[in-house]
Amino acid sequence: AARRWEALILLASVLARPLNAGVKELIDRPRPAADLVAVSDYPSSPAFPSGHADGVIIIYGLLFYFITSFVSQPGLRLLGQAACLWVILFTGMERVYVGAHWPSDVLGGYYLGGLILAAIIAGHRLIVMGLPAGRQAQ
Numbered sequence: 001a002a003r004r005w006e007a008l009i010l011l012a013s014v015l016a017r018p019l020n021a022g023v024k025e026l027i028d029r030p031r032p033a034a035d036l037v038a039v040s041d042y043p044s045s046p047a048f049p050s051g052h053a054d055g056v057i058i059i060y061g062l063l064f065y066f067i068t069s070f071v072s073q074p075g076l077r078l079l080g081q082a083a084c085l086w087v088i089l090f091t092g093m094e095r096v097y098v099g100a101h102w103p104s105d106v107l108g109g110y111y112l113g114g115l116i117l118a119a120i121i122a123g124h125r126l127i128v129m130g131l132p133a134g135r136q137a138q
Contacts, residue, residue, distance in 0.1 A: 023112060
């Protein structure tokens with residue numbers, strides 16, 4: 001079962017990057033201009049959606065899911081969940097602060113990452129655990 005889970009994570013990781021790049025090219029939204037914000041680095045790719053934001057949702061959202069599912073100590077589980085949420089929140093804020101994205105770019109990245117994360121979790125529940133997406137493990 002672990003091999004199937006690893007394969008699902010690998011597949012999601014491989015598909016997430018080109019999906020983000022495709023949406024960026026389709027939307028083709030420019031990044032914030034240097035005369036409007038202090039830009040630390042000006043990437044040449046379009047801004048929407050933020051690749052950092054969708055990546056952090058996938059990685060730390062998956063870690064949040066693992067912690068919620070497999071850590072039995074309430075205090076440790078809460079600490080792990082809070083750490084995941086902190087990284088997700090502050091990564092998005094950092095992308096706006098450094099001038100790489102508009103807030104809506106980050107929100108779009110969170111949304112795209114959330115869709116991918118939901119597909120990963122649904123795949124895990126279906127393939128590894130043998131459960132439909134809405135049912136709880138006993």
